[in-house]
Amino acid sequence: MTDFTTRPEIRGTFGVVTSTHWIASAVGMAMLEKGGNAFDAAVATGLVLQVVEPHLCGPAGDLPAVFHSVTTGTAVLAAQGPAPAGATIEHYRAQGLSLIPGSGLLATVIPGAFDGWMLMLRDHGTVTLREALAPVIHYAGEGHPIMPRVAATIAGLADYFAAEWPSSAETWTPGGTPPAPNAIFRNPDVARTYTRLVEAGEAAGSDRAAQIDAARDAWAEGFVAEAIFGYLEQAEVHDVSEQKNRAVLAPADMAGWRAGYEEPVSYDYHGWTLHKTGPWGQGPVLLQSLAILKHFDIAAMDPRGEEFAHTVIEAMKLSYADRETYYGDPAQSEVPMAHLLSDAYNAERAALIGETASLEQRPGRVPGFEALAEAYVARAARDFGVGDVAAQEPTMAHLTEKRGDTVHLDVIDRWGNCVSATPSGGWLQSNPVIPGLGFPLNSRAQMFWLEEGLPTSLAPGRRPRTTLTPTLADHENGARLVFGTPGGDQQDQWQLIWFLRFVHHGMDLQQALDAPLFHSLHFQGSFFPREVKPGALLIEPNMAEGAIDGLRARGHRVSVAPEWSVGRLTAALRHPDGVMQAGATPRLMQAYAIGR
Incomplete structure (x- = not known):
């Protein structure tokens, strides 16, 4: 394996920041230089990403983060807004819909990103509200x-x-x-909105926490909410359903919701303990894939080779079938997570992987949940090859510019605090801009089904089962790793491939980031129009010689993507001695790692 990489391996002892845009990474590093910690840097980075990548995230979007605080431990920041009280299947069906549109007002859930960032800043950061928001105000206002x-x-x-x-x-x-x-x-309205939030916070007095809470209230119940609902009172918005629809989001929805914290779902693998969000995100699908792959000698496989790609793809097909069958908001649905991560269950799943590509949807049968498996198989058969309508999130260079996507950031500071966050939603493609605020609402409700009885059925107060999936991993030797990527359904696929190469094949962060990627489109897509493409595999061309032909011979329906066009991963690592590393993908030529 060559040591050549497209970029230097960033190393240091002071701090590292890596994100999907160089300006945002530089802002986060500047926050560390000013004495802030990883949480301060993550907030500043995340807010600036809204301005420099507005086609990928926005203030009214979604925010999951997995973090480690040296004082409070490891946790998940859950800032995924749920469906509004008026979001019932009956209401949407009455509009003549069988799927929730991928854009427009009916696709909107309660905005979560801003409140989530403010909760992180209040509880774990150290800088003031004004200091945290100064960079986003600058880049929105000055350009x-x-x-x-x-x-x-x-x-x-x-x-x-x-x-x-x-x-x-x-x-x-x-x-x-x-x-x-x-x-x-420039987006002067966004600059004014954030300036007003700072002013609303400072009007609450000199106490830092009180200022941040006042800004949260100004968002959820004050001038931001007033602008949103003043607009929604009359708005009828054209969307991908080719009709105009009105919102169901109401003032009480925003006023009654705040972000919070949760315990992660965790899994041990070859000396690492990986931490993910609960099954309201797709995060546990990576853990399930690892539980299946424990039964194979991944280290003996060529990390660019046919056997590696085939085995990993087949494992992901199985774990993603379970994602579509069983995952949902655990606050509203029972999700058999312990069973899905159990050794016995995954030994059975691993035994299903043969020498050829499966073209079937094969969710596992969990006792007491058999009806959900049957429902998924029927749904996938119905939606096989539904057409070429543009999906509404995953993008890479080989796909259309009109689809929204996501951003990602990883931060580690000199004290050992770590943050991995995958903000998304509220893209400029998702909804019209709210007049006076400078940003649109989100379209995350498209991930619900308008069918009764599923963990992902539309229901008031239920979180959509998103694809957003940051990762934090602890090694038994004391090392700590944060990583992630944009990419919708591909997020955990690309992360899995990267992690396996890092763990089993001696690749350093940047080496693994530079290595060719691939992903499956076999299972049901999470975004409108929810396509199913059995056996479909997209792969970069620079795999090992003969790998692509070998995959085709095994029955995979292979499409070859342009070189350097798949995946947008970033990663950061803290060694037990305090030395840090960081890397960022060269793909799209915008992600950057910074550190010293």
Whole structure:
């Protein structure tokens, strides 16, 4: 294995920040340089990502994070907003819908990202509200060089915005013209919104925590909520259902919800304990995949080879079938997580992997939950090859610019605090901009089903089963690792491949980030229109010689992506002696790791 990498392996003892945009990474590092900790840096980084990658996340989106505090331990920040009280299957069916649209007001759940960032800042950060929000106010108000991909996204939607979403046209195409690639782009309304949130906080007095809570209240019940519901009172928005729909989100929904903390779901694998969100995210699917792959000698396989790719893909097909069958909000549905991670169950699952590609949907049969398995198989058969309608999240260079996606960040500070966060939602493609605020609502409700009796059935107060899945892992020797990626259904697939190469094949962070990636499209997609593509496999071309032909011979339906076009991973590692490393993918030429 060559030691050559596309970028240097960032190493140091002071701190590291890695994210999907270089400006955001630099902002996070600047926060560490000013004396802030990993939580301060994560908040500043995450908020700036809303401005520099507005096609991938926004203030009204979603936020899961897995973090380790040297004082309080490891936990999950759960800032995924649930469905509004008026979000019933009956209401959506009455609109003539069989699927929740991938855009527009009916796809909106309670915004979660801002409150989640503020909760992290209040409880674990050290800087003031003004200090944390200063970078996002600067880059929104003074501008930043807009990435060509963002400019292309806006240009592709300019006519639609002008015709259907005029407030979005005013924000993203000022003067009626899409921004040129790399031109300085400003969003003064977002700058004013965040400035007003700082002012609302400081009006509460000099106490830091009180200021942050006052800003949270201004968001959920004050001027932000007033602007949102003033707009929604009359708004009827065209969406991908090709009809205009009104929102069900109401003032009481936002006023009555706040982000919180949860225990992670954890799993031991070859000396590492991995921590993920609960099954309201797809995070446990990575743990299930590892539980299956424990039964194979991954270390003996060529990490670029046919056998490795085949075995990993087949394991992921099985774990993702269980995701679609059993996962959901555990606050509202019983999810048999202990059974799904048990040794006996996964030994049975591993025995299903043969020498050829499976073209079947094979969820496991969990005692007492058999009806859910049958329902998934029937649903997947119904939605096989539903068409070429653009899915509404996963993007990479080989896919259309018009789809939303996600961002990711990892931070470790000199004290040993670590944060892995995957903010998403509230993309510029998701909904019209709220006049005066400068950002749109989210479209996360598209992950619910308009069918009764499922863990993912639409229901008031239920969290959608998202694809957002940051990772934190502890080694038995005291090392700690944080990593993740955007990419919708691909997030845990790319993370799994990266982690296996890191653990079993001696690859360092950046080596593993540079290695070719692949993913399956076999199982039911999480985004409108919920396609199923049995056996479909997308792979980068620079695998081992003969690997792609070998996969085809095994029955995989292989499509070859352009080189350097799959995956947007970042990762950071703290060794037991305090030395840190960080890396970022070279794909799309925008993610960057910084540290010293």
